[in-house]
Amino acid sequence: MAGGSTSPGRSVTARALAVLDAFDADSPRLTLTEIAGRSGTPLTTAHRLLAELTAWGALSRRADGRYEIGRKLWDLGLLAPVQLELRQLAAPFLLDVHTATRDTVHLAVREGTQALYVERISGRESVPVVSQVGSRLPLHATGVGKVLLASAPDEVVAQVLAAPERATPYTVVDPARISRELADVRRRGWARTAEEMSLGTASVAVPVRVERAEGGPVVAAALGIVVPTHRRDLARLVPVLEVAARGIGRALARTTPFR
Amino acid sequence: MAGGSTSPGRSVTARALAVLDAFDADSPRLTLTEIAGRSGTPLTTAHRLLAELTAWGALSRRADGRYEIGRKLWDLGLLAPVQLELRQLAAPFLLDVHTATRDTVHLAVREGTQALYVERISGRESVPVVSQVGSRLPLHATGVGKVLLASAPDEVVAQVLAAPERATPYTVVDPARISRELADVRRRGWARTAEEMSLGTASVAVPVRVERAEGGPVVAAALGIVVPTHRRDLARLVPVLEVAARGIGRALARTTPFR
Numbered sequence: 001m002a003g004g005s006t007s008p009g010r011s012v013t014a015r016a017l018a019v020l021d022a023f024d025a026d027s028p029r030l031t032l033t034e035i036a037g038r039s040g041t042p043l044t045t046a047h048r049l050l051a052e053l054t055a056w057g058a059l060s061r062r063a064d065g066r067y068e069i070g071r072k073l074w075d076l077g078l079l080a081p082v083q084l085e086l087r088q089l090a091a092p093f094l095l096d097v098h099t100a101t102r103d104t105v106h107l108a109v110r111e112g113t114q115a116l117y118v119e120r121i122s123g124r125e126s127v128p129v130v131s132q133v134g135s136r137l138p139l140h141a142t143g144v145g146k147v148l149l150a151s152a153p154d155e156v157v158a159q160v161l162a163a164p165e166r167a168t169p170y171t172v173v174d175p176a177r178i179s180r181e182l183a184d185v186r187r188r189g190w191a192r193t194a195e196e197m198s199l200g201t202a203s204v205a206v207p208v209r210v211e212r213a214e215g216g217p218v219v220a221a222a223l224g225i226v227v228p229t230h231r232r233d234l235a236r237l238v239p240v241l242e243v244a245a246r247g248i249g250r251a252l253a254r255t256t257p258f259r
Numbered sequence: 260m261a262g263g264s265t266s267p268g269r270s271v272t273a274r275a276l277a278v279l280d281a282f283d284a285d286s287p288r289l290t291l292t293e294i295a296g297r298s299g300t301p302l303t304t305a306h307r308l309l310a311e312l313t314a315w316g317a318l319s320r321r322a323d324g325r326y327e328i329g330r331k332l333w334d335l336g337l338l339a340p341v342q343l344e345l346r347q348l349a350a351p352f353l354l355d356v357h358t359a360t361r362d363t364v365h366l367a368v369r370e371g372t373q374a375l376y377v378e379r380i381s382g383r384e385s386v387p388v389v390s391q392v393g394s395r396l397p398l399h400a401t402g403v404g405k406v407l408l409a410s411a412p413d414e415v416v417a418q419v420l421a422a423p424e425r426a427t428p429y430t431v432v433d434p435a436r437i438s439r440e441l442a443d444v445r446r447r448g449w450a451r452t453a454e455e456m457s458l459g460t461a462s463v464a465v466p467v468r469v470e471r472a473e474g475g476p477v478v479a480a481a482l483g484i485v486v487p488t489h490r491r492d493l494a495r496l497v498p499v500l501e502v503a504a505r506g507i508g509r510a511l512a513r514t515t516p517f518r
Binding site for chain 1: 272273275282315329333334335338342343351380391392
């Protein structure tokens with residue numbers, strides 16, 4: 001996010017992109033004044049850029065005068081590989097798991113020190129969860145996150161262990177204990193959490209491994225399920241997840257990035 | 260899509276947006292030369308704009324040197340109201356219909372003279388369908404399209420009737436017959452098609468009506484289901500769709516655009 005100060009040296013493209021950067025999940029609808037402030041753009045420049053971005057369809061102007069992300073950016077976003085090559089391909093497998101369990105099912109990939117939630121299937125009878133598609137949550141506090149962290153490069157693990165945030169009173173933040181848990185995840189092939197990200201829910205997750213033509217398998221994603229904590233049968237869900245994860249892994253192996 | 264000629268008079272923002280415009284569902288991965296050609300941008304300018312767009316995250320560069328849509332645009336696209344206010348809210352209801360029927364379920368909105376597919380749930384045992392999220396299909400040839408066309412303004416109906424494209428030998432393209440079908444849809448409250456968009460599949464669809472505080476109900480979307488043509492029980496699916504459509508309609512009525 002750009003700061004609040006104007007930067008006359010920025011290129012025109014950078015200014016237009018800074019206007020788009022003003023929008024985020026917490027602020028999907030903004031007024032002209034808010035956009036100018038958040039992007040550090042003079043009001044008249046912001047007004048002109050908004051007109052260009054709106055005419056193209058990147059933004060649209062609501063009846064109440066506020067701006068929001070337009071359909072053109074939604075369209076372009078659907079072309080991103082995370083959508084085109086992973087989400088679309090994995091969705092039927094997540095649906096299989098949901099059909100078998102009725103619980104909330106997630107697919108996440110690692111993005112730096114966070115788990116990025118790429119797809120979610122959640123029925124109206126499923127337990128409410130904090131994550132939605134596009135959410136980023138800490139690697140050490142979620143089931144899918146622990147799976148992703150267990151296969152991450154050492155420097156990523158070191159970075160997470162250096163400052164693990166606490167999300168609930170039950171979040172494991174002791175670096176030695178997280179390290180032991182990651183060793184367990186590597187050994188048994190799945191991770192679990194209990195109220196570490198949000199109270200009242202537990203989760204279990206497995207890696208999505210992709211066999212490559214060279215260099216052995218890689219963990220491309222993590223598949224997880226979230227249930228209410230009163231359920232005592234978390235381990236029973238592991239085989240269900242494993243079957244789906246293997247299906248996703250085989251489908252991914254046929255896509256260009258892994259061939 | 261911009262033409263192939265360079266236009267030195269275009270603003271820098273317009274040039275950057277033209278670079279993004281080079282990408283579409285048929286061409287999600289492009290080389291520098293292709294982008295320059297499709298956007299009508301000189302190669303050196305395209306190169307500089309690509310560097311800026313890639314640094315920001317709008318695009319990313321693949322190992323093979325081609326460019327694709329980056330995660331930043333995917334993130335921003337998730338903030339569009341079609342996603343935030345419609346898709347996310349409707350998804351559990353589509354899942355209910357899929358759980359009850361195991362068929363492919365669609366949610367579409369009208370965009371000009373086309374049906375824009377906003378959400379889809381499709382299992383691995385469902386019949387293969389041409390539409391996916393973000394697809395646009397003709398209003399007169401699809402179940403959801405006929406529902407949307409039946410409640411569209413007269414000028415939209417006139418525009419569609421003026422030049423209805425043929426997608427299969429069974430597509431209804433006779434304006435008088437389309438008009439009669441639309442009258443039927445308005446009267447009985449649902450639409451059906453048989454092999455009009457793709458051979459081997461039939462569909463049935465109902466409107467998602469939203470009650471507004473003032474001005475009566477509006478058709479905000481259409482909910483449809485696609486089955487193999489050998490199935491003879493299409494009409495049986497109408498009540499299932501209607502229950503889900505009412506649920507979506509009530510949920511939508513609580514969102515800002517309709518309050």
